[in-house]
Amino acid sequence: MTDDAQQSGPSIATMPRGGHQASWLDRRLQTDELEYLDRDDAPDEVKQNIIGMLDRLGARMNLHEQNARIALDVVSDIPDPRILELGAGHGKLSGKILDLHSSATVTISDLDPTSVNAIATGELGNHPRARTQRIDATAIDAADDSYDLVVFAQAFHHLPPTTAARAIAEATRVGSRFLVIDLQRLPSWALLAFSVLRQPLRLAVLPSASLRPLLHDGYISALRAYSRTALETLADAAGPAIRTRFLPSPPGPGPRSFTAVFSRQDPSHSQ
Numbered sequence: 001m002t003d004d005a006q007q008s009g010p011s012i013a014t015m016p017r018g019g020h021q022a023s024w025l026d027r028r029l030q031t032d033e034l035e036y037l038d039r040d041d042a043p044d045e046v047k048q049n050i051i052g053m054l055d056r057l058g059a060r061m062n063l064h065e066q067n068a069r070i071a072l073d074v075v076s077d078i079p080d081p082r083i084l085e086l087g088a089g090h091g092k093l094s095g096k097i098l099d100l101h102s103s104a105t106v107t108i109s110d111l112d113p114t115s116v117n118a119i120a121t122g123e124l125g126n127h128p129r130a131r132t133q134r135i136d137a138t139a140i141d142a143a144d145d146s147y148d149l150v151v152f153a154q155a156f157h158h159l160p161p162t163t164a165a166r167a168i169a170e171a172t173r174v175g176s177r178f179l180v181i182d183l184q185r186l187p188s189w190a191l192l193a194f195s196v197l198r199q200p201l202r203l204a205v206l207p208s209a210s211l212r213p214l215l216h217d218g219y220i221s222a223l224r225a226y227s228r229t230a231l232e233t234l235a236d237a238a239g240p241a242i243r244t245r246f247l248p249s250p251p252g253p254g255p256r257s258f259t260a261v262f263s264r265q266d267p268s269h270s271q
Ligand SMILES: C[S@@+](CC[C@H](N)C(=O)[O-])C[C@H]1O[C@@H](n2cnc3c(N)ncnc32)[C@H](O)[C@@H]1O
Pocket: 037, 054, 055, 058, 086, 087, 088, 089, 090, 109, 110, 111, 112, 115, 135, 136, 137, 138, 152, 153, 154, 155, 158, 159
C-alpha cells in the first residue's frame, strides 16, 4: 500500500459509491451488506455455485472472450505480455487470453482459496503458460513491475472505497497497466426500480435454491457499483501520478460495464 492511498483517509472512506457529488437519492441506493462471495460464514458450496453460474452466463454471453480481447488490446504493443488476473473466480478470462495469444503468460489468482484450488486442479492448472496463486487485490504479493497488465473483471465493486484505492495503488505498482472491467453504476431511477422489484423477483426465483444467491449478489453488486467520477477520485487517492483512461463500453447483451485503464505516470513505469 502506498503512502498516497494511506493518506487518502476519511474522505475516501466515506465517499458514496456514486462519488462525492452523488445526489441525495443515489447516496441512499447503496449498501454495506456483503455478497455471499465476500462472506466468511457463507458455505463454499454456495460460493462455488455462484462462480459456476457466472462462468456459464459469461460463456453464454461471450463475456470471457470479449474481456480477453479487451485485455490483449491494452497490451497489443508488447510481444510476450505478462498478465496477472485478480479475482479470477473460475479463471475463464485467463483461459481465453491463452487461447487468443500464443506467447502471453498468465498468473490466475483470487482471494478465495477454494476458487484458486479449483483452477489449479483443473485444465488451466496444467497449462504451460499459466500459474495459479492466491492473491488479495489490496496487498499483492509480487515485486514492482512484475507484470505488463493486471486485470480485474466484475469484481472491483466488492472493494469498499479505501481498499479499492489501495487495489489501484497495488496493481499499478506490480503492473504497468491496470484494467478494470466492472458493472456500470445505474442511474438512481433504475436502482430504485431494482429495489422495488427485488421482492417479487425473489418470490419468482424462490423455487430455485441456486438462483436465489445469484439474485442476492446481483442486487448488492448493483448498489455497490462505482460511478465514473468515483473511480477517478479513487485513482487520485491511490497516487497523484495515476492516470485514468476509460475505453468505450463493450456492446452486447447483459449488464452494462465500464472499462477503465489505470497507469502510473512516472519515469520508472511506462504507459
Ligand atoms: C463476481 S466474482 C467475478 C469472477 C470473475 N472475474 C468473473 O468475471 O466472472 C468476484 C471475484 O472477486 C474475488 N474477490 C473479492 N475480493 C477480492 C480481493 N480483495 N482480492 C482478490 N479477489 C477478490 C471473489 O473471490 C470472486 O471470485
